[in-house]
Amino acid sequence: MKSPQVRSPRKPKGQGAERREEILDAALKLFSARDVHAVSTRQIAEAAGISQPALYAYFATKDDLIAELCVRAFATLSARMAAGKADWTPTPAAFDKAMRVYIDFGLEQPDAYRVAFMIEKSHDGAFHARTGGRPMAAGIEAFQAFVAMIADLHAAGLTHDDDPLRLTQTLWAGLHGLTSLLIARPEFPWVEREALIGGHVAMLRRGALK
Amino acid sequence: MKSPQVRSPRKPKGQGAERREEILDAALKLFSARDVHAVSTRQIAEAAGISQPALYAYFATKDDLIAELCVRAFATLSARMAAGKADWTPTPAAFDKAMRVYIDFGLEQPDAYRVAFMIEKSHDGAFHARTGGRPMAAGIEAFQAFVAMIADLHAAGLTHDDDPLRLTQTLWAGLHGLTSLLIARPEFPWVEREALIGGHVAMLRRGALK
DNA sequence: GGTGATAAGTTATCAGTGATAGATTATCGT
DNA sequence: ACGATAATCTATCACTGATAACTTATCACC
CATH class of the missing domain: 1.10.10.60 (Homeodomain-like)
Incomplete structure (x- = not known):
């Protein structure tokens, strides 16, 4: 053929x-x-x-092309976060929903997620240098909506941790852990994916909220 | 030069x-x-x-060489986990200690941790077919000590989740998230590291144990 | 309608990659 | 000394991202 x-x-x-x-x-x-x-x-x-x-x-390098796609993907995430923020209320159910938006995005746009959060600056520093760190910046910007949500929950007195910044970083790490592992190690014998994500979000909620 | x-x-x-x-x-x-x-x-x-x-x-392919390093890194982690299991009792304090063993391993041996969990091993998706799944087998073995600990806590009626395997994978993801981000993004404006790790472990404990 | 400028695209080629084939050399037991 | 073979080399392959230099279609303008 x-x-x-x-x-x-x-x-x-x-x-x-x-x-x-x-x-x-x-x-x-x-x-x-x-x-x-x-x-x-x-x-x-x-x-x-x-x-x-x-x-x-049209593109200086192949990495430039990839970076362009990543920035666009994160624009999608930003839009989703903004959409989810419309009917936002500081409640446990809304917390769960926000968590899933993040994880779902990572699983639907694994390449974008990889480039933004899983590629090491110090190791493949050339990429971030060549792309001006634009994908990661776009990813962090999309993440700001999530940061605001946690601050909101803290203001409502619903959080365990007395330091909202620390709690945000901790939750981000928790989300990133599952998302990045599902991307990087899909062949690991995970339990059924939906149950896994649901269980993970539930654990994070219990750990973060009163 | x-x-x-x-x-x-x-x-x-x-x-x-x-x-x-x-x-x-x-x-x-x-x-x-x-x-x-x-x-x-x-x-x-x-x-x-x-x-x-x-x-x-000595190595059939470059991936084969990488796989060998991966297996060895897992073996190191297994040894650490087994050593930590010596004075194990199903209590919250022991839970915290086990979590820290994992994080400390990653931070003290970032190279090994990278090879085992963070490196994207192959250009295409056929890595495991070519390496006979040996790295994954080693990873599962290292995982067993963890599974046993959680099962122990579950048997003692201390866990929230009714599925100990799912809870184990969830906790692993939580640990990996912080560990890998601290390795890959040291320049991120984290809160003080000890407080961050402590807060993270505390969140995981609240999320996992009653 | 010809003309020059230039955007859009081509072919030919480069150095570097992982991997293979086949010859060569050092070391072994006999 | 000799054959076997482990250890290793040189030469080469197909393919990769990237560049140089050239061609061609389209445009504004006289």
């Missing part, structure tokens, strides 16, 4: 941005099927209907 | 295993300084004082 090798027609003069979108769409589709590092620039280019070097007219 | 290019003398006939150890040592050092994917087989070979293809006499 040969590859189709269908080339997309050349774009009119000012439509470079449109081609850029097509590349991002093609890349996102490939990244959802395989790991980022397993997808080559040639595969992305073919899916987008252009030659491989043509990618570099 | 040229690379030294110092070749290690050829090993005597039966000493292949010794060279294997040298390769693993060299690789672990390089992996502690850079991400696994950023370290090439040629760099490992040079650090071990041999040619690059010579690696393949």
